[in-house]
Amino acid sequence: xxxxxxxxxxxxxxxxxxxxxxxxxxxxxxxxxxxxxxxxxxxxxxxxxxxxxxxxxxxxxxxxxxxxxxxxxxxxxxxxxxxxxxxxxxxxxxxxxxxxxxxxxxxxxxxxxxxxxxxxxxxxxxxxxxxxxxxxxxxxxxxxxxxxxxxxxxxxxxxxxxxxxxxxxxxxxxxxxxxxxxxxxxxxxxxxxxxxxxxxxxxxxxxxxxxxxxxxxxxxxxxxxxxxxxxxxxxxxxxxxxxxxxxxxxxxxxxxxxxxxxxxxxxxxxxx
Ligand SMILES: NC(=O)c1ccc[n+]([C@@H]2O[C@H](COP(=O)([O-])OP(=O)(O)OC[C@H]3O[C@@H](n4cnc5c(N)ncnc54)[C@H](OP(=O)(O)O)[C@@H]3O)[C@@H](O)[C@H]2O)c1
Numbered sequence: 121x122x123x124x125x126x127x128x129x130x131x132x133x134x135x136x137x138x139x140x141x142x143x144x145x146x147x148x149x150x151x152x153x154x155x156x157x158x159x160x161x162x163x164x165x166x167x168x169x170x171x172x173x174x175x176x177x178x179x180x181x182x183x184x185x186x187x188x189x190x191x192x193x194x195x196x197x198x199x200x201x202x203x204x205x206x207x208x209x210x211x212x213x214x215x216x217x218x219x220x221x222x223x224x225x226x227x228x229x230x231x232x233x234x235x236x237x238x239x240x241x242x243x244x245x246x247x248x249x250x251x252x253x254x255x256x257x258x259x260x261x262x263x264x265x266x267x268x269x270x271x272x273x274x275x276x277x278x279x280x281x282x283x284x285x286x287x288x289x290x291x292x293x294x295x296x297x298x299x300x301x302x303x304x305x306x307x308x309x310x311x312x313x314x315x316x317x318x319x320x321x322x323x324x325x326x327x328x329x330x331x332x333x334x335x336x337x338x339x340x341x342x343x344x345x346x347x348x349x350x351x352x353x354x355x356x357x358x359x360x361x362x363x364x365x366x367x368x369x370x371x372x373x374x375x376x377x378x379x380x381x382x383x384x385x386x387x388x389x390x391x392x
Contacts (some may be wrong), residue, residue, distance in 0.1 A: 121192070121193065122146055122147055122148050122166070123147050123148065123193070123195040123196070124147065124148040124149075124150065124187070124188075124191040124192075124193045124194050124195050124196075125142050125147050125148070125149055125150065125195065125196040125197075125198060125352065126150040126152065126183075126184060126187050126194060126196070126197050126198070126231075126235065127139055127142075127149065127150065127151055127152065127198040127200055128152050128153075128172060128174050128198070128199055128200050128201040128227070128231060129152075129153065129174070129200045129201025129202065130151040130152060130153050130159070130169075130200070131153040131154070131155065131158040131159070132158075132300060132301045132305075133298070133300030133301055133302060133306075133341050134200055134250065134295070134298060134300060134341045134344050134345065134348075135151075135153075135198075135200040135201070136160065136341070137340075137341035137342045137344070137345040138198060138200065138341075138344075138345040138348050138349075139151045139161060139164070139167055140161075140164065140345070141342070141345040141346065141348075141349050142349065142352075143161070143164040143166050143167050145349065146166070147166065148166050148168075148191045148193075149161075149164070149166060149167040149168070150168055150170055150183075150187035150190075150191065151167050151168070151169050151170070152169070152170045152171070152172035152183055152187075153169065153171070153172065154171070154172070154173045155171070156169045156170070156171050168187070168190060168191075170183045170186060170187060171183070172231075174201045174222075174223060174227025174228070174230065174231060175219070175222040175223055175226070175227055177226070177230040180227075180230040180231045180233075180234045181230075181233075181234040183231075183234075184231065184234040184235050184238070185234070188238055194235060194238050194239070194245070195244070195245060195246065196245070196246045196247075196248065196352045197231065197232065197235045197239075197245070197246070197247050197248070198248045198250065198348060198352075199227070199228040199231055199232065199247070199248070199249045199250060200250045201223060201227055202223060202224040202227075202250065202268070203220075203223060203224070203302070203306040203307065203308065204262065204265045204302060204303070204306070204307050204308070205217075205219075205220040205262075205264045205265050205308045205309075205310065206261055206262055206265065206307060206308070206309055206310070206324075206327075206328075207261060207309045207310030207311045207313075207320070207324055208261065208310055208311060208320040208323075208324065209263045209264060209310070210320070211310045211311045211318070211320065212264060212310040213310075216264075216308065216310060217264060219308075220264050220265065220268055220308075221264075221267075221268060224265070224268035224269065224272065225268050225271050225272060225275075228249060228272060228275070229275075232247060232279075235247070236283075236288075239283075239286070239288045240283075240286045240288065243286060243287040244287045244288070245287075245288045245289070246288070246289045246290075246291065246351070246352050247276075247279070247283075247288065247289070247290050247291065248291045248292075248293055248348060248351050248352060249272050249275075249276045249290075249291070249292050249293070250293050250295070250348070251269045251272045251273050251276070251292050251293070251294045252265075252269045252294055252295060252296075253294055253295065253296045253362070253364070253366070253367035253370060253371065254266050254269045254270075255269030255270050255272060255273040255292070255294055256270075256273065256294060256362075256371055256374075257370060257371060257374050258270075259327070259386065259390065260323065260327050260386070260387075260390050260392045261320075261323060261324055261327040261390075261392075262327075264310075272292070273292055273294070273360075276290050276291070276292045276359065277292075277359060280357075280359050284357070289357060290359065291351045291352075291358065291359060291360075291361065292359060292360045292361065293344070293347055293348050293351055293361045293363050294360060294361065294362050294363060294367060295339060295344045295347075295363040295364050295367060296338050296339060296363070296364035296365070296366035296367030296368075296370070297331075297337040297338050297339065297364065297366055298337055298338075298339045298340070298341055298343075298344055298364070299337035299339070299340055299341065300337075300341050303331070303337075309324075311324060313325050313328060323392050326390060326391035326392055327390050327391075327392065329391070330389055330390045330391060338364050338365055338366035338367075339363065339364040339365075339366075343363070343364070344363050344364070347361050347363040348361075348363075373385070
């Protein structure tokens with residue numbers, strides 16, 4: 121019996137690449153997305169597409185139960201859906217903050233809670249939360265995004281203990297920059313960086329320029345999908361997978377440097 125994986129946010133980027141990789145390895149894939157018309161998996165017979173906006177808490181159990189019934193099993197859950205909210209915290213609207221947490225955090229809670237009874241009863245399952253290098257270290261002008269990804273990292277670490285007695289593995293895949301729609305179509309801003317009347321605009325421009333100069337994308341989504349596949353199948357209790365040479369380099373530097381030296385380096389790199 122082939123194994124089944126349930127993945128959120130699969131219209132583009134890491135989610136879409138992960139659907140393809142698992143399907144190529146013979147898995148049954150429940151590919152979920154806000155708008156199923158965006159799916160590009162017609163060439164993959166073992167992929168079924170389900171509508172799921174992760175901010176709709178009622179929809180999460182429905183999608184999990186449907187996929188579980190259709191495929192006759194559920195082995196791995198990948199919480200991938202998410203986006204970045206960039207810009208000064210002070211200028212973020214309540215709605216922007218709510219939406220950022222509803223997607224990146226509460227969405228993960230809803231889908232995970234829907235899968236847990238199945239995993240617990242079968243005494244097996246793997247939950248993989250896609251966080252970010254930004255769940256382990258922070259860059260300027262990304263405070264709310266970091267709040268969500270640091271939150272997911274801590275959530276996952278605690279769940280690791282809670283679910284181990286039930287045979288359920290919890291894992292975090294933390295990518296660095298990846299060439300996806302993350303920094304273009306999906307990115308939301310709390311201010312218009314071109315608005316010179318905004319007191320934070322010069323800082324935001326400087327940070328965006330620094331991300332741009334570094335290319336912002338050391339990895340392809342296919343490379344991150346490989347790390348996710350390893351996390352799903354290696355059978356170990358490893359919690360964190362730092363994905364991408366850039367992510368490993370910056371976290372390696374943080375581990376070796378003093379807090380003050382690391383902060384000074386970040387300020388210099390981002391011109392803030
Ligand atoms: N790219 C990077 O540099 C990078 C680095 C570290 C971590 N990550 C993380 O990787 C994950 C995937 O991002 P990506 O790089 O692949 O970017 P992406 O190409 O923009 O993909 C993001 C996916 O999330 C979906 N999504 C957004 N809000 C959703 C919602 N409410 N319900 C369901 N799906 C929703 C998008 O769907 P729509 O098509 O409907 O918008 C899209 O499928 C995110 O969690 C992101 O934080 C990315």
